[in-house]
Amino acid sequence: MDTLPAASGGAAEPLTPAQLRELYSLMVAVRHLDTSAIAWQRQGIIPGYAPEIGQEAAQVGSGYAVDTTRDFVFPTYREMGVARTMGIDMVAYMSTHKATWHGGLYDPLESRLAPIQAVVAGSVLHAVGWAHGQTLDGKDGVAMTYFGDGASSQGDVHEALNFAAVMKAPVVFFVQNNGWAISVPTERQVAGGSVAARAAGYGMPALQIDGDDVVAVVEATRRAFAHARSGRGPVLIEAMTYRRGPHSTSDDPGRYRSLDEERDGAGLDPLQRFRQRLLADGVADEAFFAGALAAAKAEEEQIRTGIQALGSRPGTEMFDLVFQETTPALQAQAANWREESEHV
Amino acid sequence: MDTLPAASGGAAEPLTPAQLRELYSLMVAVRHLDTSAIAWQRQGIIPGYAPEIGQEAAQVGSGYAVDTTRDFVFPTYREMGVARTMGIDMVAYMSTHKATWHGGLYDPLESRLAPIQAVVAGSVLHAVGWAHGQTLDGKDGVAMTYFGDGASSQGDVHEALNFAAVMKAPVVFFVQNNGWAISVPTERQVAGGSVAARAAGYGMPALQIDGDDVVAVVEATRRAFAHARSGRGPVLIEAMTYRRGPHSTSDDPGRYRSLDEERDGAGLDPLQRFRQRLLADGVADEAFFAGALAAAKAEEEQIRTGIQALGSRPGTEMFDLVFQETTPALQAQAANWREESEHV
Amino acid sequence: MSNSILESETSVESPAAGTVMSMQQALNRALDEVLAENPKTLIFGEDCGRLGGVFRITDGLQAKHGEQRVFDTPLAESGILGMSVGLAMAGFHPIPEVQFDGFAYPAINQIVCQIARMNYRSRGTLPMPITLRVPSFGGIRAPEHHGESLEALFAHVPGLKVVSPSNPHEAYHLLKYAATRPDPVIFMEPKSRYWQKGEVDVARPDPAGGSPTGAKVMREGRHLTLVAWGAMVARCLQVAELAAEDGIDIEVLDLRWLKPIDAAALAASVRKTRRAVVVHEAPLTSGLGAEVAQLITQGCFDTLRAPVERVTGFDVPYPSGDLEDEYIPNIDRILFGIQRVLEYKRG
Amino acid sequence: MSNSILESETSVESPAAGTVMSMQQALNRALDEVLAENPKTLIFGEDCGRLGGVFRITDGLQAKHGEQRVFDTPLAESGILGMSVGLAMAGFHPIPEVQFDGFAYPAINQIVCQIARMNYRSRGTLPMPITLRVPSFGGIRAPEHHGESLEALFAHVPGLKVVSPSNPHEAYHLLKYAATRPDPVIFMEPKSRYWQKGEVDVARPDPAGGSPTGAKVMREGRHLTLVAWGAMVARCLQVAELAAEDGIDIEVLDLRWLKPIDAAALAASVRKTRRAVVVHEAPLTSGLGAEVAQLITQGCFDTLRAPVERVTGFDVPYPSGDLEDEYIPNIDRILFGIQRVLEYKRG
Numbered sequence A, B: 001m002d003t004l005p006a007a008s009g010g011a012a013e014p015l016t017p018a019q020l021r022e023l024y025s026l027m028v029a030v031r032h033l034d035t036s037a038i039a040w041q042r043q044g045i046i047p048g049y050a051p052e053i054g055q056e057a058a059q060v061g062s063g064y065a066v067d068t069t070r071d072f073v074f075p076t077y078r079e080m081g082v083a084r085t086m087g088i089d090m091v092a093y094m095s096t097h098k099a100t101w102h103g104g105l106y107d108p109l110e111s112r113l114a115p116i117q118a119v120v121a122g123s124v125l126h127a128v129g130w131a132h133g134q135t136l137d138g139k140d141g142v143a144m145t146y147f148g149d150g151a152s153s154q155g156d157v158h159e160a161l162n163f164a165a166v167m168k169a170p171v172v173f174f175v176q177n178n179g180w181a182i183s184v185p186t187e188r189q190v191a192g193g194s195v196a197a198r199a200a201g202y203g204m205p206a207l208q209i210d211g212d213d214v215v216a217v218v219e220a221t222r223r224a225f226a227h228a229r230s231g232r233g234p235v236l237i238e239a240m241t242y243r244r245g246p247h248s249t250s251d252d253p254g255r256y257r258s259l260d261e262e263r264d265g266a267g268l269d270p271l272q273r274f275r276q277r278l279l280a281d282g283v284a285d286e287a288f289f290a291g292a293l294a295a296a297k298a299e300e301e302q303i304r305t306g307i308q309a310l311g312s313r314p315g316t317e318m319f320d321l322v323f324q325e326t327t328p329a330l331q332a333q334a335a336n337w338r339e340e341s342e343h344v
Numbered sequence C, D: 001m002s003n004s005i006l007e008s009e010t011s012v013e014s015p016a017a018g019t020v021m022s023m024q025q026a027l028n029r030a031l032d033e034v035l036a037e038n039p040k041t042l043i044f045g046e047d048c049g050r051l052g053g054v055f056r057i058t059d060g061l062q063a064k065h066g067e068q069r070v071f072d073t074p075l076a077e078s079g080i081l082g083m084s085v086g087l088a089m090a091g092f093h094p095i096p097e098v099q100f101d102g103f104a105y106p107a108i109n110q111i112v113c114q115i116a117r118m119n120y121r122s123r124g125t126l127p128m129p130i131t132l133r134v135p136s137f138g139g140i141r142a143p144e145h146h147g148e149s150l151e152a153l154f155a156h157v158p159g160l161k162v163v164s165p166s167n168p169h170e171a172y173h174l175l176k177y178a179a180t181r182p183d184p185v186i187f188m189e190p191k192s193r194y195w196q197k198g199e200v201d202v203a204r205p206d207p208a209g210g211s212p213t214g215a216k217v218m219r220e221g222r223h224l225t226l227v228a229w230g231a232m233v234a235r236c237l238q239v240a241e242l243a244a245e246d247g248i249d250i251e252v253l254d255l256r257w258l259k260p261i262d263a264a265a266l267a268a269s270v271r272k273t274r275r276a277v278v279v280h281e282a283p284l285t286s287g288l289g290a291e292v293a294q295l296i297t298q299g300c301f302d303t304l305r306a307p308v309e310r311v312t313g314f315d316v317p318y319p320s321g322d323l324e325d326e327y328i329p330n331i332d333r334i335l336f337g338i339q340r341v342l343e344y345k346r347g
Ligand SMILES: Cc1ncc(C[n+]2csc(CCOP(=O)(O)OP(=O)(O)O)c2C)c(N)n1
Pocket: A078, A118, A119, A120, A121, A147, A148, A149, A150, A151, A152, A178, A180, A181, A182, A243, A247, D046, D075, D099, D103, D106
């Protein structure tokens, strides 16, 4: 499906070989960090993790289209690949999975990535508000908000689509339809079968794309950004992909899908696909792939070391970060806590 | 718009002259009661009212398609015409506007009309649950839920459309698009311009109809009921109409729309239109119209007398109707209340 | 609901001290000034724009400040509050309205999980200077869901501040104060008091020099403290007048801030009067009266001569107009509560 | 989360009195029996069906009772609860689940404005026999919004009843009781206790013959009453053991029903012990502890030797795993609270 007017100017330049290689490097880094994080959980380094294995093309490709000097991105709990692509400090990002701080330790304002969001569909409306702020300020930033096939069932998504379309807010709604919401498959979640098909009902253009083709994802996202940036309103992208791993490290997919179903549903691995393509097109060779993997490994090691070195945040932050202007009652509670926990 | 498959069997029989005259009588009764209720408010008989003037065709026509031996209807606060058409005791119905009891004094189970609902979009999901219960019980009742153009913006409407479509629940979503949600016109409320257009995104058939043509409304609603009743899932009907009066007796439409806009938007009065048609088709004559009006007047007088005679409900009902099984704390509060208010 | 007086009074210049106006006018004026003073403030919600709100609190503001600053949204409360979060992240100070108390419920998820937590979640980098106006409480014979008291819910949510004015003067100053704070404030307007007039001294929030965040003694007394907020303050003042005829000297404390609660003011008053009754419209169980009573008991255990009484709404859904006078604490019920406290004898 | 033991124990036959099982197993068994006994009961929610719920509380129930009785819904809590209303109107007894406490917020509008009021609004003709299961409270190092305590909110809503079990025996009997009631019950499961085992006497809810709706003395004592519910009951029992070593004899009262609260049991206990501490995970301000404290004070004003203490979570958003032990009342903080009460001297 493609209901986005073709004339979106400026977004049509093809990716250069260097960019294609960069995309591959990012995907390898993300894949390696992702599989490592599952291992970290098994090793007790972190208490839990929500892998995005299989969604690297969708995440790296969309994140690649972001201009961090002016855009703003609203992730869920599963956008590690987007964060990495946007250049977020990955120790600060992964700290949420270490149970250090819910939103992560990175600075959302500087990095242009909103705090990690654990409420399904929780931040979709925030993107609309932020984007409307751009209109009010006469700026040209675009908000991109991520959500899943499962999240599409939430009332807030509808309200966000309608608000954005009524206000012509510069928002890109990026849906990763990964086939599952924990144990519930898309066909029992999304009536009609496609989230992209919903956009027409709001008079909003939409693209349903192969979310496992990183080049297609970059191109579609760039087109959507160009459309939104030029003041023509929001766009919805539905990237068809597959959650190849468990929902999270405490999930047991064997209870609701067979390995056969998994293989059939997942199709070709997006990373392998891209690798074949780069090879076939002569854009990269085995030496490059080996180098990318080595870099990914080195990076993972550094992040792991950083995570392991990460101490707990001081308990006073519980009190100090509630408000900009604290209250006497809260200060009293903090004093009481300090006294009783120092005593111990 | 009409995306409802034509083959819906059994619903195609044309209305007989007697039925057409019955529809007219109903519309006159509703129009008269409605305009009278505004007068009652001015006279201090009731504290407030939400007139449905101009929506008689949509309400009488849709209510006429209900089979009260098996269907169930979920109104908003503005479905007086539906209630009247379904044969609800109108003193019991109007008691809600007398501030006697929020849900009205009629028995929803017996009358097949859910209590009056003051939360916008509040009962749309209830219809889905009730309808799914029909499926589970192997029965063939259909739920019809009413909501407005304004209500269509609520998240619950989206959740209801999706749940109903996923479960193939026998629901008719009847939208009265009357152009306004208090002071906000449809074009700034419903992105894309049509609630019916949303249905396709859920794989749900929809009809956008002339809601001021009572015959068209009856026929469309019957088709939708037949479709839902036969197990083929939900249908959405968007009846295009116009709120000719104020939002409620405390509203002042002059603040947000001019009389010219009102006249243009409203178009022909549905009651006058139907009258012309019946005359032209030789179905009814002036004597009939005069009789219908006289009956409406007599009816209004009876209802007004009933409403005026209606005393307040005893205060003990506040406590006694909270639960099926009351609690000691509540009984204690009731006892306390009784003591302190009898003393007075 | 004529607004002719109002329209001549929405200018930003200061009138003479002690101008008489209604709470509706005072709120409208505060909003007008806030819009004029801070270009980042925005007002939006259902029917806030052209109509000026169903209670006319935003009357004339769209015409004066433009459709970008004051606008109508689609009819969806979660949307309104969720959008506010994004606007706050973008540096704005949203002043959204939910049309009636009972329609805050669809937005509770955004209020509790997002607005109240974003500053915390983001470690202080994304403050939420959102002033949510909620026409609140009962007393106007309105339809269902139009007479709710949500203060106990809001006060329990970490990350929110909650305030309710009891008269036009308080309304003007508290709204101006709330709308300039960097934290989210739920501003609960006692809708039954919108059209009551009172003196507003725009130049002096508190001639006595009190803090804008504390409770306020509205009447001094020696025998018993009545604690209330919103519309119940005026009722308690009436009760105090009646009691005075019987020689009972009642102190009336307007709590004003329902979170954080001014525990020091409660203690100071009750240490003097040694007896207290707390009055609210919300249902009894787990209402804010329990917190107030417990704070008093903690602060004045030794001086208290009787357990704190609560005179409140009942544990029943807010009833229809015919029964609302039975539900809302009336003068008699408050007097009975006072009597129970005064006649209490240690067993 | 192995369920091998469970699977052999979900049959409806009674085992010998005092079978040892986890709370997860007890709840699963109760649901299994309720489904078998009442054909109008339905279980649904997110991942309740094939997966058996993320906590496996509904494990095996879809396979056994069929896809019509136990089913997955789309991911929308308002949808789940709104649908429950309609099903109840059609004569069913829905037993929906929200996956975690924090995800009840999107459904609050349906819970407060519809479920809690439909019986009232319809004058008793449309009862709402809905048993809403909410895995609740903290303590499992989970992501944000997975450790909330909503009892104060629910308890304040007229038309709801609220209960929380503290051990497998209570879980089994209270769920069976709740799921056979004609009124809406919020069933708050202490998720940190799901895997703790305990004896369940399926034949006898209360060998002492107590009421299913009251509070329950879990340990008798003479010096002070600890009031708690959910996961805090076990912690209070631990505290009582420790205190006993110092000669302090503590009574532990499991409140069980958070609405209606068993005020008589509170009074009976504290009239004996003359001192009380209430413990909960939720934030302090406007928490249910305030109501409990005030009920105790009202009931025992003359016998109380010190103001009731509250040891609770702080007025801060529930923190991330690293800090949750600082947030949830721990043994030390409860002991400090007890000490403050015991050492209280009238000034
Ligand atoms: C409002 C809300 N309800 C329930 C949950 C629990 N939950 C977490 S993830 C999830 C499934 C989400 O599915 P989807 O949106 O498709 O995203 P995916 O996990 O596939 O990336 C659920 C039910 C939640 N976090 N928030």
